[in-house]
Amino acid sequence: MFEVIGERINTSRKNVQAAVSERNAEYIIDDVKKQQAAGANFIDVNAGARIGHEVEDMKWLINTIQPIATVPLCLDSPDPTVLEMAFQMVEKTPMINSISLEKERFDAMIPFLNEKNCKVIALCMDDNGMPSSSDDIVQRAIKLVEELNKIKIKTENIYIDPLVQPISTDVKKGVMVLDAVRAIKLKFPEVHISGGLSNISYGLPQRKIINRTFVSLMMAAGMDSAIIDPLDQKIMATIKTADMLLGHDNFCGNYLRGVRAGVIES
Ligand code: THG
Numbered sequence: 001m002f003e004v005i006g007e008r009i010n011t012s013r014k015n016v017q018a019a020v021s022e023r024n025a026e027y028i029i030d031d032v033k034k035q036q037a038a039g040a041n042f043i044d045v046n047a048g049a050r051i052g053h054e055v056e057d058m059k060w061l062i063n064t065i066q067p068i069a070t071v072p073l074c075l076d077s078p079d080p081t082v083l084e085m086a087f088q089m090v091e092k093t094p095m096i097n098s099i100s101l102e103k104e105r106f107d108a109m110i111p112f113l114n115e116k117n118c119k120v121i122a123l124c125m126d127d128n129g130m131p132s133s134s135d136d137i138v139q140r141a142i143k144l145v146e147e148l149n150k151i152k153i154k155t156e157n158i159y160i161d162p163l164v165q166p167i168s169t170d171v172k173k174g175v176m177v178l179d180a181v182r183a184i185k186l187k188f189p190e191v192h193i194s195g196g197l198s199n200i201s202y203g204l205p206q207r208k209i210i211n212r213t214f215v216s217l218m219m220a221a222g223m224d225s226a227i228i229d230p231l232d233q234k235i236m237a238t239i240k241t242a243d244m245l246l247g248h249d250n251f252c253g254n255y256l257r258g259v260r261a262g263v264i265e266s
Pocket residue numbers: 007008010012013014046076097098121123161195196197198227
C-alpha cells in the first residue's frame with residue numbers, strides 16, 4: 001500500500017514558522033492530529049528554515065509532537081548532526097530524510113546509519129548536483145542501494161528519491177523520472193520510491209492538477225510513497241483511486257472507505 005509522508009510540519013511554511021518561533025505547541029499538535037486523521041503514515045519534521053535555530057527548533061518540535069504521534073516521524077534535515085540528535089530523541093524508530101551521494105553529507109551519514117534498522121530516504125543527488133538523465137538517476141540509485149546495503153540497511157528500508165525537476169524548464173523532465181523509476185524497480189523490486197512531487201509543476205499555473213496527474217503516473221511506474229500534504233483531499237483521493245486501480249487495495253476496501261468518509265468523490 002502507498003505510504004503518505006505528511007509534509008506540513010516544515011518551518012518553510014509561514015504558519016508553522018510562526019508557531020515554532022512563538023513555541024505555540026497547540027498549533028503544531030492540532031496540525032499533526034489532522035494529518036494523522038487524514039491518513040499520514042509518517043509525519044515529516046523539518047526545522048531548517050530559521051537559520052541558526054535548527055537544533056533547538058527540531059528538539060522543541062519532537063518534544064511537542066511525540067506525545068500525540070500515533071505514527072513514526074520522518075526526520076528531515078540535510079545536516080547529519082541534526083538527524084543524529086533527533087534520532088536519539090524519538091521513541092518509535094523514525095524514517096531518516098535524508099542521505100545523498102554528496103561526499104561530505106554521505107561520509108557523515110554512513111557511520112551514523114551503520115546497522116540501524118530504520119527507514120532511509122536516499123536522494124539521487126551528488127556533488128555534480130541534480131541528475132541530468134534517466135540513466136543518471138538510475139546509476140545514483142544503484143550506488144545508494146549498494147552503499148546502504150554494505151552498512152546493513154535492508155533494501156526494503158530504502159526509499160529512493162529520484163528528485164523530480166520542473167517540466168517548465170524541459171518538457172522531458174517528466175518521462176526522465178518515470179523511466180528511471182521503472183528501471184530502479186526492475187533492478188530492485190524491494191526498494192521503495194518516494195520524494196516530493198510538486199517540483200514538477202514549478203513555474204506553471206494551476207499546479208495542483210499537474211501534481212495530482214503526475215502522482216498517478218509515478219505510481220504506475222512504481223512510486224509507492226510520497227511527501228505530500230495529506231489535508232489536500234484531491235491528491236489523497238487520486239492516490240487512493242490509483243492504488244486501487246494498480247491492484248494494491250484488496251476488495252477495493254480503502255477506496256470504499258474513502259468514499260464513505262466523503263474524501264473521494266467524482
Ligand atoms: N524530498 C525529500 N524531502 C523533502 C522534499 C523532497 N522535504 C522537504 C520538501 N521536499 C517536501 N516538503 C514540503 C513541505 C511544504 C511545502 C512543500 C514541500 C509547501 N509548499 C508551499 C507550496 O508549494 O505552495 C509553499 C510554502 C508555504 O505554504 O508557505 O507547503 O523533495 N526527500
